[in-house]
Amino acid sequence: MNSTRTAAVVDAYSTGQYLASELRKHGFSCIHVQSTQVIPEIGAASFRPGDFVASVAHDGDVDATARALSARGVELLMIGCELGVELGDALAARMRLACNAPALSRARRDKFEMGEALRRAGVPVARQLRSARQDDVEAWASALGRWPVVLKPVDSSGSDNVMFCRGQAEVAAAFQRITSSRSVTGRQNRDVLAQEFLEGTEYFVNTVSAEGRHHVAEIWQYHKRTVPGAGSIYDWEEPLPFEGEPQAALRGYVVRVLDALGVRVGPAHSEIMMTARGPILLETGARLAGSIIPAAVSACMQRNQVELAVESYVRPAELLRRVGVPYRMTKRLRYVSLIVPRDGVLRSVDRLDEIRRLPSFFDMCLYARPGARLRKTVDAFTSSGHVYLIHEDPEVLRRDYEAIRALELSGLYELD
Numbered sequence: 001m002n003s004t005r006t007a008a009v010v011d012a013y014s015t016g017q018y019l020a021s022e023l024r025k026h027g028f029s030c031i032h033v034q035s036t037q038v039i040p041e042i043g044a045a046s047f048r049p050g051d052f053v054a055s056v057a058h059d060g061d062v063d064a065t066a067r068a069l070s071a072r073g074v075e076l077l078m079i080g081c082e083l084g085v086e087l088g089d090a091l092a093a094r095m096r097l098a099c100n101a102p103a104l105s106r107a108r109r110d111k112f113e114m115g116e117a118l119r120r121a122g123v124p125v126a127r128q129l130r131s132a133r134q135d136d137v138e139a140w141a142s143a144l145g146r147w148p149v150v151l152k153p154v155d156s157s158g159s160d161n162v163m164f165c166r167g168q169a170e171v172a173a174a175f176q177r178i179t180s181s182r183s184v185t186g187r188q189n190r191d192v193l194a195q196e197f198l199e200g201t202e203y204f205v206n207t208v209s210a211e212g213r214h215h216v217a218e219i220w221q222y223h224k225r226t227v228p229g230a231g232s233i234y235d236w237e238e239p240l241p242f243e244g245e246p247q248a249a250l251r252g253y254v255v256r257v258l259d260a261l262g263v264r265v266g267p268a269h270s271e272i273m274m275t276a277r278g279p280i281l282l283e284t285g286a287r288l289a290g291s292i293i294p295a296a297v298s299a300c301m302q303r304n305q306v307e308l309a310v311e312s313y314v315r316p317a318e319l320l321r322r323v324g325v326p327y328r329m330t331k332r333l334r335y336v337s338l339i340v341p342r343d344g345v346l347r348s349v350d351r352l353d354e355i356r357r358l359p360s361f362f363d364m365c366l367y368a369r370p371g372a373r374l375r376k377t378v379d380a381f382t383s384s385g386h387v388y389l390i391h392e393d394p395e396v397l398r399r400d401y402e403a404i405r406a407l408e409l410s411g412l413y414e415l416d
Contacts, residue, residue: 007076007313008069010088011035012051013043015288015306016080020051022310023078029053031072033065035087042184042381043083045367058087066094076313078266079287085109089286098313100286101262108261108286112154112193118281121260123253126280127196130154134175137194141171144196151175154193156183160379164197164232184381198282200275203246204237205254206289208308210316212264214255215323217305218297219247220335222271227378234337234380236401239301242326246274253279261286265316267309293363296388300333334389334397336404338366339377344415346372351412358400360391374413384413 007028009019020030032052037059039047049055054072058065069077069091077097079088086109092099100108107117112130119125129140141149151174152162160183163174171194178189202222208215219240224232240247254270261284269289271282294304312319346368355361366385368374375382387404389397404412 005029005075006031006073007078008033008056008074008091009052009078009080010091011043011084012048012080013039013046013083014081014290015292015294016078016084017046017048017051018294018306019078019080019288019310020048022306023076023314024051026310026314028076028314031056031069031074033069033077033084033087033091034058035084036186040083040186043081062087062090062094066091070095078309078313081287081290082109082285085286098265100264100266104262108263108284110154111152111283112191114261114283115195115281118257118260121256123256123260124278124280126198126282129194130191131194132179132191134172137175137192138168138171140194141165141168146196148197150195150197151178152193152195153178153183153189154191155187155189160184160381161189162232162379164226198273198275198280200273200280201246202271202273202282203240203250204269204271204289205250206305207254207258207263207268207270208305208312208319209258209263209265209268210312210319212259213320213323214258214263215308215319215325216242216251216254217303217308217327218301219250233339233377234383235339236334236336238332238334239297239329241329249274249279253281257281257284266312267305291365291386293365293388296333296335296362296390299362299390300331301327301329303327331390331392332394332397333362334360334401336387336389336401337377337380338384338386338404339408340374340382340384340413340415341408342376342415344374344413346370346374346413347416348414351407351414354407354412355387355404358389358403360389360396360400362388362390364388374415 005028007023008031010033032055034057077092089105093102107113115125148164148166161178165171204220206218220237222237223235225235267288270284272279294306297304364387
């Protein structure tokens with residue numbers, strides 16, 4: 001198909017790296033928009049410059065960037081990852097393109113404002129406080145009267161500096177650690193978000209919306225582990241069938257969340273804790289789920305969020321016909337996050353072939369190359385990659401997962 005139309009993708013990193021190739025299937029050439037003058041380190045490894053006919057680096061002037069895109073005939077704008085959410089919202093609204101509610105853009109990025117938007121809409125949400133003062137946070141935690149409490153940046157993603165505090169000394173240490181660092185978006189953390197600890201089972205729901213209606217594309221269950229001195233890290237996760245008691249509650253709840261946050265078009269990734277009082281939001285990203293290999297998801301569930309997200313912009317009527325229709329799983333899947341046991345320089349990746357020979361191995365993404373310095377995994381950003389295991393037999397998945405963990409402890413990474 002000849003490309004006769006033009007789309008733009010803001011920060012096409014992480015899973016957003018696949019958007020341009022999917023848009024090309026629908027006859028679009030793509031322009032890349034950088035929300036920063038220099039592509040950040042966390043985006044550089046996944047960026048595919050060859051997928052774009054041009055690149056525009058945003059310099060802080062939304063009007064100027066919008067004019068530059070309009071001059072190139074851009075008629076559709078999508079957001080590649082969390083870094084681009086606010087700029088993508090602003091550009092699409094300024095250019096009068098399909099977009100989420102502009103007035104709620106900040107609530108889709110700032111975790112405190114997100115919770116308050118839900119509270120105003122009558123959606124159950126965690127108790128929380130935002131403050132730049134350590135004594136305020138300590139007083140709030142004391143008044144809450146329940147430990148642990150959770151401290152995190154208000155503007156970040158993944159498990160970046162998410163700290164579980166079991167007393168005032170840990171609250172003080174977490175506050176200092178957060179406010180003395182920058183978030184993964186590159187901004188200095190000034191305020192800290194304190195929230196009640198939500199006990200239960202954690203899920204995430206990937207959705208795609210069109211004209212304010214929401215299609216549930218996937219429901220996954222998280223399995224995490226706690227790291228001493230830090231927080232929790234991703235261990236493995238699995239998609240669940242559409243039907244089921246927790247799934248029904250999650251589907252109903254996520255629709256209320258998306259409505260409260262003004263999500264009207266495109267993908268969203270919502271992390272939700274199923275508690276004794278029902279589902280409670282941890283956070284929603286108005287973008288694709290991160291670190292996904294679309295072909296792996298399609299191998300298990302027939303479709304993936306990337307192709308559905310593009311469909312919501314280029315063929316919204318087709319997406320609307322999917323709303324309420326259950327997805328169907330054809331195989332079982334485990335997404336295994338790779339965990340580095342200690343700091344070191346990666347000497348070789350030769351032993352990764354042992355993972356590739358596992359019976360359920362489908363695909364793998366490694367974030368580092370030989371010669372790179374690896375840190376012990378303490379959050380999503382210090383994981384060394386992920387592996388997709390797909391098979392009809394859940395017992396095969398379990399055995400292969402355990403084999404990966406054993407390999408990690410026996411020199412998988414060959415660290416100096």
